[in-house]
Amino acid sequence: MSKTIHEALRWASSFLAERELEQPVAEWLLRHYLQVDRSKLLMMLHDPIAEEVVGRLKEDLKRHASGIPVQHLIGYEEFYGRRFIVNQDVLIPRPETEELVLEVGKMKEQLFGDERVTLVDVGTGSGAISVTLSLEDETLDVLAIDISEKALVVAKENAKNFAAKVSFLHGDLLEPLIEQGKKVEIVVSNPPYIPLTDAGELAVHVRDHEPHLALFGGEDGLVLYRRLIEQLPFVLKGQAIVALEVGVGQAEVIKEMLANAFPCAKTKISLDISGKERMVFAYGKMTRL
Numbered sequence: 001m002s003k004t005i006h007e008a009l010r011w012a013s014s015f016l017a018e019r020e021l022e023q024p025v026a027e028w029l030l031r032h033y034l035q036v037d038r039s040k041l042l043m044m045l046h047d048p049i050a051e052e053v054v055g056r057l058k059e060d061l062k063r064h065a066s067g068i069p070v071q072h073l074i075g076y077e078e079f080y081g082r083r084f085i086v087n088q089d090v091l092i093p094r095p096e097t098e099e100l101v102l103e104v105g106k107m108k109e110q111l112f113g114d115e116r117v118t119l120v121d122v123g124t125g126s127g128a129i130s131v132t133l134s135l136e137d138e139t140l141d142v143l144a145i146d147i148s149e150k151a152l153v154v155a156k157e158n159a160k161n162f163a164a165k166v167s168f169l170h171g172d173l174l175e176p177l178i179e180q181g182k183k184v185e186i187v188v189s190n191p192p193y194i195p196l197t198d199a200g201e202l203a204v205h206v207r208d209h210e211p212h213l214a215l216f217g218g219e220d221g222l223v224l225y226r227r228l229i230e231q232l233p234f235v236l237k238g239q240a241i242v243a244l245e246v247g248v249g250q251a252e253v254i255k256e257m258l259a260n261a262f263p264c265a266k267t268k269i270s271l272d273i274s275g276k277e278r279m280v281f282a283y284g285k286m287t288r289l
């Protein structure tokens with residue numbers, strides 16, 4: 001007799017638990033195969049499940065147990081309620097970054113109201129930040145930069161899928177803007193910030209399956225912040241916002257770097273939903289006097 005969805009899920013949960021892997025993975029996979037949302041899946045729990053779907057589930061769970069992120073198995077990650085294509089060329093967007101997007105939206109509203117302003121997302125990866133902000137706020141002209149040509153292919157595909165108007169540039173941090181003499185009101189970045197010295201502590205699915213260019217920020221994790229902050233004065237308008245996602249334990253030092261670079265601006269650290277200092281901002285007057 002064929003299994004029900006409930007039985008398949010129970011089997012999958014114990015497979016994952018034995019390997020200390022996250023339980024929702026089985027549900028994500030089944031929702032993906034059956035193309036249903038969570039509430040529909042719950043309503044279908046006692047329906048029979050086709051043998052080939054059970055076979056696919058077993059195969060994918062084995063691949064996941066070997067270290068492949070579930071997002072690479074299904075080909076997307078949800079970000080701000082939208083499905084972004086992801087593959088081995090881009091960082092899988094994380095929930096903390098949704099909080100950065102939310103904060104940037106609020107700060108833009110406070111500082112610029114409905115004024116039309118230009119925002120640049122440095123190190124756009126899958127385009128999660130740039131595409132989302134462009135869709136959420138029509139008063140933003142959005143540019144996005146990445147040093148990885150392969151990441152830009154994915155970001156462009158995501159922008160196309162959502163008909164988001166983002167202009168993509170290839171280059172090192174803000175250099176493409178500096179070369180054009182272009183000035184912007186908002187710089188957002190979630191640069192690579194893991195210290196190279198922490199590489200050994202990373203989970204296999206991160207270390208072996210996400211691009212190292214997206215993960216490591218030099219020996220101490222701060223290399224990209226230092227270089228980005230040095231470049232900022234060349235691209236920021238007089239009134240501006242700088243919004244950076246940072247790693248745990250990096251917020252104070254990055255706030256200080258911003259305060260030194262922009263003595264007339266206000267700076268602040270924001271906590272993520274789990275109470276960790278994960279966002280640093282400089283905003284207001286960006287001139288030195």
Ligand SMILES: C[S@@+](CC[C@H](N)C(=O)[O-])C[C@H]1O[C@@H](n2cnc3c(N)ncnc32)[C@H](O)[C@@H]1O
Nearest residue numbers: 091093123124125146147148172173190192214
């Ligand atoms: C941590 S990932 C962030 C991706 C995406 N913004 C997100 O939040 O999901 C960092 C991104 O910065 C890019 N990157 C690394 N070094 C860079 C550089 N020097 N200039 C521009 N982009 C860079 C990487 O290719 C990667 O896409």
